[in-house]
Amino acid sequence: METKKLNVIRLIDTHCHLASVEFEMDLVEIIEKSFKLGIAIISSSIEKDEWDTNLEISRKYDSVFASSGLNPEKWVESNSAIKWIREHSDELVAIGEVGLDHYRIRDHKERELQKTAFVDMIGLSKELNLPIQVHSRSAGRAALHVLEEENASLVHMHAFDGRSSLARMASNELDYYFSIPASVVRSPQKRKLVKAVNIERLLVETDSPVLAPDRGSRNSPLNLPIVFQEIAKILQRDEDELQAIILENSFRLYSRIHS
Ligand SMILES: [Zn+2]
Numbered sequence: 001m002e003t004k005k006l007n008v009i010r011l012i013d014t015h016c017h018l019a020s021v022e023f024e025m026d027l028v029e030i031i032e033k034s035f036k037l038g039i040a041i042i043s044s045s046i047e048k049d050e051w052d053t054n055l056e057i058s059r060k061y062d063s064v065f066a067s068s069g070l071n072p073e074k075w076v077e078s079n080s081a082i083k084w085i086r087e088h089s090d091e092l093v094a095i096g097e098v099g100l101d102h103y104r105i106r107d108h109k110e111r112e113l114q115k116t117a118f119v120d121m122i123g124l125s126k127e128l129n130l131p132i133q134v135h136s137r138s139a140g141r142a143a144l145h146v147l148e149e150e151n152a153s154l155v156h157m158h159a160f161d162g163r164s165s166l167a168r169m170a171s172n173e174l175d176y177y178f179s180i181p182a183s184v185v186r187s188p189q190k191r192k193l194v195k196a197v198n199i200e201r202l203l204v205e206t207d208s209p210v211l212a213p214d215r216g217s218r219n220s221p222l223n224l225p226i227v228f229q230e231i232a233k234i235l236q237r238d239e240d241e242l243q244a245i246i247l248e249n250s251f252r253l254y255s256r257i258h259s
Contacts, residue, residue, distance in 0.1 A: 009063070010038030010243055011228055012250040012257070013221040014179050015097070015133055015158045015205035018043035018064065019054040022209035022218055027057070034221045035063045041221050042254065044097050044133055046071040051084050055091060065257055067094035072101040072135055075117035082124055093256045095125045096133025097158060100146070103138035115146060122150040131177075131253050133158050144170050156253060159207055161189060164196035171201035177253050179203035182223045183211045184230050194234045203250055204228055 013034070018027060018041065034041060044067040045054035051068050058066035068088065070081040085095060098121040105111055125132040131154040136143035140162020147155055155176040160167055170176040178197045184190040194202070204227045208219035213226050228246070232239045251258050 009040045013041045013224045014203045016208040019050040031061050065093040069096040069098040075114045078117035089128045094131045097135040099135035100139035100143045101137045122152045164192040168196040171198035177201045179205035181207045181211045182213045182227045185213045
């Protein structure tokens with residue numbers, strides 16, 4: 001990955017989904033415009049039929065890096081996901097997103113199966129020494145518990161919707177990273193999260209095409225500056241100083257990006 005042009009990178013959109021159909025029409029334009037703004041992108045694929053496409057995108061563009069995981073609702077596909085990730089691990093910068101979704105999965109037995117698949121993915125992330133991007137919708141506490149129990153390191157909690165006190169603890173005591181999505185402009189919970197997370201563990205993401213600053217419209221990595229400026233405002237920090245801190249955090253966790 002040393003051929004990638006990183007000297008102009010100012011921020012990294014640490015979590016979005018460029019292989020989504022929503023980007024089919026203007027993917028090139030979005031990636032090029034983002035690059036001009038100094039934005040590199042970690043694109044995550046969570047569906048079987050997106051793994052290859054997502055990897056292809058990262059091969060094609062210097063500013064895009066691939067992460068592969070599995071939609072937490074599809075734990076039955078866990079073994080094929082693990083196989084695919086093992087075969088392509090040299091080209092990935094992370095595993096994910098993977099995790100727990102207690103919003104969509106209510107049945108106790110199904111939650112247990114989902115947890116087993118998550119534990120397997122944590123094991124894989126440790127084995128391959130790759131960061132893990134964690135989805136934890138309505139399952140913040142449960143996901144953190146599993147990660148701690150499994151001795152996960154290199155953890156990236158994305159769009160965390162749990163209590164800010166948990167994020168404070170996990171970022172300070174377990175060194176887990178938390179990325180703030182574009183919905184920070186309208187979500188009181190995300191604004192609390194910004195203040196709670198240890199600043200040395202703070203990342204930015206768009207989770208595009210979802211979680212747009214204005215609810216319902218398509219999100220894209222081009223909205224990353226909105227996320228960043230909102231965080232600077234909330235923390236009352238100088239933008240240049242904060243940008244340097246967040247970029248350094250991103251490179252620390254995603255060491256494959258600039259090694
Ligand atoms: Zn996502």
